[in-house]
Every structure is written in structure tokens, then in C-alpha cells.
Amino acid sequence: MGRKVNLSSFTMRPVLAARSLPELYIPFNLPSPVGSEAQYVTDAMCSGHLAGDGGFTSRCHALLERVLGVRRALLTTSCTDALEMAAILLDVSAGDEVILPTFTFVSVANAFVLRGARPVFADIRPDTLNLDETRLERLITARTKAIVVVHYGGVACEMDAILEIARRRNVPVIEDAAQGLFGRYRGRWLGSMGALGAFSFHGTKNFTCGEGGALAVNDAGLVERAEVIRQKGTNRHRFVRGEIDAYMWMDVGSSYLPSELLAAFLLAQLEARERVQAQRGSVWQFYDTNLRGWAADRGVTLPVIPPWCDQAYHLFCLLLPSREDRPALMAHLNDAGIGSAPHYSPLHLSPMGRQFTGRPGDCPVAEDVADRLLRLPFYRTLTDRELGRVVEALHRW
Helix, strand or coil, X not given: CCCCCCHHXXXXXXXXXXXXXXXXXXXXXXXXXXXXXXXXXXXXXXXXXXXXXXXXXXXXXXXXXXXHCCCEEEEECCHHHHHHHHHHHCCCCCCCEXXXXXXXXXXXXXXXXXXXXXXXXXXXXXXXXXXXXXXXXXXXCCCEXXXXXXXXXXXXXXXXXXXXXXXXXXXXXXXXXXXXXCCEECCEECCCCCCEEEEECCCCCCCCCCCCEEXXXXXXXXXXXHHHHHXXXXXXXXXXXXXXXXXXXXXXXXECCCCHHHHHHHHHHHHCHHHHHHXXXXXXXXXHHHHHXXXXXXXXXXXXCCCCEECCCCCCEEECCCXXXXXXXXXXXXXXCECCECCCCCHHHCHHHHHCCCCCCCCHHHHHHHCCEEECCCCCCCCHHHHHHHHHHHHHC
């Protein structure tokens, strides 16, 4: 328990001013339109083209390619599908091994397990909670087919070291930038540095169409095949471009195209990226400014952002002193009308992970962090009044 803190003592944000609202429940996450989604979706409905790869999809592709500087961007129905495409593109098959952090979402493992590969779980750094690059090389064997890095919270992994190891050992790198769109590492966009990059537009992400994703293809040698795999294994993309008279079954693949309705909604979000990121950055800074002293007093660790990383402002999490603190703090926040959430459970300790020889003690940092981490409400339309309630509740805990 601590002293009561008055809202007037908080450092306010420059982007969103406080407003007078009733004391309603503050959810953990709340997707919000930017304003032009309804018009774009209506335009898509009136266009006569509702299936994938219409005009709105093309505009999303062009925007991502132009801004991120990737060779090819392809919308998918989810980040999971983008990762599954990556597994097919790299010919992952039975007997292969794929290195990935244990502290991540299950889709990262499933994409490769579905191809018959064995996931090799890597521990994470205690600061950024990203894959620990100092422990990476010892996990590489003659069977290693790919290294998957996950930019946790939109903060970049140590890509220079990882890419150098991968180059030396001739292993391709896949960037899971599901939380990292428009984040950067030493000036380079997340998702643009590995052979392939995967993004998410799920309802919990900075930019959303409810469900959606994208694959960034940075290796020129993979572009043509990526388009085939995405179109059910056919060369339909060439037919649509007028390059051939008919399309045929060319390769394995599946139906990974989102509809034009989703692409239209997403385009509106992407076009407002500067405003969205400024508002999310403002929320992040409010927490960081107003919780720094409290955290030091309580032994709580706040997010660590290396100076060479421009984060994507995806989340704000607390690392609590003990695992017993988390359920107590979650209950305290809930009583105050505030949502919160833990995050990943280490994959190597899951029932499925144990089938791949995962054992307690394999990844000690992830095992320690997973039970102490708590995410605070984070979305761009949080007001200063609402943020003040969250901070005050934490000070009272």
C-alpha cells in the first residue's frame, strides 16, 4: 500500500488533453477507427470487387513497400498465415530445426511445426525480453533451417549481431514484427532486415483491420514464389497482370488473401500512421514519466528501450518483484475498474513444447519473467484522466 496521489501531480501529455468523463471501466485494449474507414469500406463495397487483391489491397502493398523499403509486401489474413508462408518459402520440412524465442506467441512455433520441423527454444534477454543473441550460435546445428526473431513490444532485437551470426552460418532470418510495424533498429525498419518479415493487423495491434497480416519479402529470389504460394499455389498473379492467358497450379500454397473490405479498413489505419504513432507514443511517455519514481521505490522494472531502437509503442509492461505480486496487482486494478493482462507463457514449458524436449530450466530468464510481467491498458485514445486513474491506482497498491 502507498500514499494517495493526486492527478494534478502527474505530468500531462502534449498530444491528448484530459477530458471530463464518468469513471467507466478502462479496458486493457480498445481498437479505434481513425476516421476514414467507413468511407473506404463503402467504396470497396460499391467497387464490385470484394475478393482479395483489388485496389485497396494494392494501395496497402504500395504504402508498405514505399515506407519500409521492402522488395514486396503481401497482405495476408493473419500474421500466422504470413509465418506459414515463410515456412513454405524456405522449404522447411520434417527433420529441420527452427530457432525461435520461447517467450512468444504460439503461432511462431506452429508455422514450422506444421511443416514437420522441430522448434528449438531460445532464452531471452532480461532487459528487452528479446531473443538473447549471445546464446544464439550455440543453438545452431546442421539441421537449422531458419532463425525467427520476435521484436517484443515493438522494440528491436540486436539485429546486427543476429544477422552476422546468420550470415556466417548460412541460415536465413525471419523477423516476426507482429508488434513492431514502424519501429526501427539503427535507422532500419523492423521487418525489412531479414529474408522475410511478418506483421499483424489483429485487433490488439497498433494498426488493425480486426484480423489480418502481411509478409514482407526482402530476398529478391523469393518474391515470385511468394506470390504463387499466396494464390493457392497458382500463378494467378501473372494472369491478373496480363502476363499470361491462363493460370495453372505451379506449387504448394493456400488461400492467404484478405478481402477488399479488410484491406480498405486497413488502408485508412496505415494512412494515419503518423498520428496513430504520435498518440501511442504519448500514452507510453505518460506511463514512463509518472511511474518511474514509483517503480524505483517498489522494485518494479519498467520497459527498457536501447537508445539505438525507435520503438513501435505497442505496449507498456511492468516486471514485478515476485510472481505473487501479479495476481494481487491485477485484482487491485480490476477493483479500481482497470483492465490489465499478463503475456506469454514460455513455449518450452507448454504441453506441446515438452513434446519437443522442452524442460524446466532450459530458458531461465523467460521462466522468471513470464510469471512477473503485467501489461497495462494501452491504446491511442486513452485520455490523461484515464491514464491518471491507472497511475493513481498503481501508487495506491
